[in-house]
Amino acid sequence: MLYIFGGLECDLDMHVLDDDDVPIEGLYVAGNSMGRRFLVEKPVVVAGLSLATATSFGRLAGANAAKGV
Ligand SMILES: Cc1cc2nc3c(=O)[nH]c(=O)nc-3n(C[C@H](O)[C@H](O)[C@H](O)COP(=O)(O)OP(=O)(O)OC[C@H]3O[C@@H](n4cnc5c(N)ncnc54)[C@H](O)[C@@H]3O)c2cc1C
Incomplete structure (x- = not known):
């Protein structure tokens, strides 16, 4: 997917x-x-925004899951 509204x-x-x-x-x-x-809508177009969000917050979520935080 490109991205979703809501989530x-x-x-x-x-x-x-x-x-x-x-x-x-x-x-x-x-x-x-x-x-x-x-x-509601995609407010801005920033190169790499979605990929950077996925990798940064994915790393944080994975680290917290591993630590049981
Ligand atoms: C055509 C296109 C162009 C894009 N261009 C850009 C861009 O230029 N810059 C940018 O920043 N972003 C871009 N994006 C958006 C970016 O690719 C996504 O926002 C990003 O990949 C989301 O990462 P994710 O890990 O959340 O999801 P995904 O990358 O979709 O990863 C989800 C993974 O989960 C797996 N999965 C699904 N269901 C199951 C299941 N039941 N069990 C196990 N695994 C499962 C899937 O196979 C997939 O590997 C683009 C997207 C598209 C489609």
Whole structure:
């Protein structure tokens, strides 16, 4: 995919949030599935934005999952 509108919302540790904004233990998100990036429309065109987002937050999510944070 290029990107999605909406997506799964998360906290700063990349935990997916439930409907009450409570982190779901053991569930992480990164990349195209992350919410609030392009909620309504794609606001700007920046070279590498989506790939950099996927790799940066993917690394963070993976590290937190490995540490059980
Ligand atoms: C044509 C095109 C051009 C693009 N150009 C740019 C660009 O110039 N710059 C930029 O920054 N971004 C660009 N993007 C967007 C960028 O490629 C994506 O935002 C980025 O790859 C998202 O990374 P991701 O890891 O979230 O998802 P993906 O790269 O889609 O990775 C998801 C992976 O999960 C695997 N998978 C799916 N289901 C399962 C399952 N059930 N079990 C196991 N594995 C599964 C898939 O096979 C895939 O390997 C482009 C996208 C497209 C389609």
